[in-house]
Amino acid sequence: MLRADRIRIIAVGRVRKGWVREGVALYCQRLPGLTIVELRDSDPRREAQAIRGELRSDEQLVTLSEEGRTFRSMELAEQLRQCGSDRLAFVIGGADGLDPALRAQARWQLSLSALTFPHELARLLLVEQLYRVQTILQGGPYHRE
Numbered sequence: 403m404l405r406a407d408r409i410r411i412i413a414v415g416r417v418r419k420g421w422v423r424e425g426v427a428l429y430c431q432r433l434p435g436l437t438i439v440e441l442r443d444s445d446p447r448r449e450a451q452a453i454r455g456e457l458r459s460d461e462q463l464v465t466l467s468e469e470g471r472t473f474r475s476m477e478l479a480e481q482l483r484q485c486g487s488d489r490l491a492f493v494i495g496g497a498d499g500l501d502p503a504l505r506a507q508a509r510w511q512l513s514l515s516a517l518t519f520p521h522e523l524a525r526l527l528l529v530e531q532l533y534r535v536q537t538i539l540q541g542g543p544y545h546r547e
């Protein structure tokens with residue numbers, strides 16, 4: 403089972419597009435307990451400081467980057483199942499991306515694909531995949547191979 407209450411998304415920048423906000427809200431409703439923290443955008447080094455300040459000592463840092471590891475959704479489900487009751491913080495960068503030093507600190511880096519997405523879309527894709535993982539782990543019909 404996915405422990406959404408043990409997952410936080412720390413995202414640089416606001417979601418301005420209404421249709422993206424609506425999509426994120428829809429998946430968040432389906433993942434009770436999931437928290438999204440928005441940080442102001444500035445430059446990657448300052449943003450990294452703010453992210454470090456926001457991270458809790460008991461949270462595992464997972465940075466999102468197109469250079470990270472790609473997973474099939476079933477593999478992502480297995481990865482998150484193995485995290486058990488660990489607390490995870492998925493971090494999404496702003497327009498200029500994440501500071502390399504912060505990325506180097508991550509327990510793992512998640513790539514949503516080799517393509518670069520605007521941070522707003524990366525957030526939407528991430529919450530949809532977390533919902534998908536939840537349904538995979540619960541054995542629901544949402545995900546079809």
Ligand SMILES: C[S@@+](CC[C@H](N)C(=O)[O-])C[C@H]1O[C@@H](n2cnc3c(N)ncnc32)[C@H](O)[C@@H]1O
Pocket residue numbers: 465466467468469493494495496497498499500512513514515516517518519520521524
């Ligand atoms: C507009 S992108 C930043 C692009 C920037 N050139 C870079 O080097 O990261 C904003 C953020 O969205 C997330 N993102 C965009 N595309 C992604 C992808 N394919 N996989 C994972 N995260 C992605 C990353 O966290 C990234 O920092």
